[in-house]
Amino acid sequence: MLVNTEENMARFRLLYQIPPSVSLTYCNSDDFPVINRDEILVPIMAIVEGGVRFPLHEFLIDFLQTVNATPSQISVNTFRIIMGVIAINRLLDVNLTIREVLAVYQYKCPGAKSNTLCHLVARNVNEKLVNGLPSTNKGFEKDYLRVGGIWFPGSSLCRSEFGHPGLTSRNTLH
Numbered sequence: 001m002l003v004n005t006e007e008n009m010a011r012f013r014l015l016y017q018i019p020p021s022v023s024l025t026y027c028n029s030d031d032f033p034v035i036n037r038d039e040i041l042v043p044i045m046a047i048v049e050g051g052v053r054f055p056l057h058e059f060l061i062d063f064l065q066t067v068n069a070t071p072s073q074i075s076v077n078t079f080r081i082i083m084g085v086i087a088i089n090r091l092l093d094v095n096l097t098i099r100e101v102l103a104v105y106q107y108k109c110p111g112a113k114s115n116t117l118c119h120l121v122a123r124n125v126n127e128k129l130v131n132g133l134p135s136t137n138k139g140f141e142k143d144y145l146r147v148g149g150i151w152f153p154g155s156s157l158c159r160s161e162f163g164h165p166g167l168t169s170r171n172t173l174h
Contacts (some may be wrong), residue, residue, distance in 0.1 A: 002044060003145070016047050021150040022054045029142050040151065041072035044143040049080025051087075055153045059086050059098070066098045067118070072144060075119040077133045079131075081105065084130035096129070104129055147158045 002025045003009045018024065027033055027041060035041060046052045052060065052071075062069065063082050085096050092143060105120035122128045 002143075004050070012049050016053065017151070018054050023146075023148040025146040025148075027144045027146050028142060032144070033146060035146060036148070039146055039148045040070060041144045043076060044145055045076045046071065046079040047145070048078050051083035052079055053097065054147070056151060057083070058153055059089070061152065063098050063101070063150050066102070069109075069118055073109075073118050075117040078118065078120050080133055081130045086147050088129065095143050101129065 003012050003024070009024065009026075009139065012018070013024070027031075032041065035061070042052065043050075056071075060079075060082050064074075067074075089096055101120075104123060106116065106123055108121055109118040110116040116129055
């Protein structure tokens with residue numbers, strides 16, 4: 001496990017460039033803690049494979065606010081797509097927006113009885129912004145970090161409470 005001891009957590013923080021102003025505590029999805037309003041739960045794989053860094057990028061926060069989700073509600077592949085778009089914007093000096101991402105991908109949340117996290121699905125399998133994603137994230141949804149401190153830029157926060165996007169907010173995304 002990447003963060004099961006203080007020494008491993010220190011290595012993890014160094015490797016993924018997590019500033020000291022951000023507090024991290026390991027959590028397992030079988031025993032989620034109650035979190036404070038200024039904290040979030042982030043899948044460890046969102047950092048390791050999804051490219052998430054702290055403070056969270058404003059584009060990622062904008063995406064989470066647009067789809068009305070917490071970081072713990074979305075799949076690792078969704079993080080890969082959003083962080084990939086951030087890289088595209090930076091490397092190609094373009095300004096793809098959340099609206100453009102949602103024109104290429106449909107945001108889907110399964111029913112309450114499903115164990116699947118919310119995810120992005122390409123509207124056309126031949127048109128994607130990020131390619132080469134694993135077809136499944138099975139096995140990566142158990143380990144989370146409780147994140148506190150200064151994990152957000154400026155005053156831009158994302159939700160830390162669970163919920164599903166309302167029908168009216170989903171309709172405005174299309």
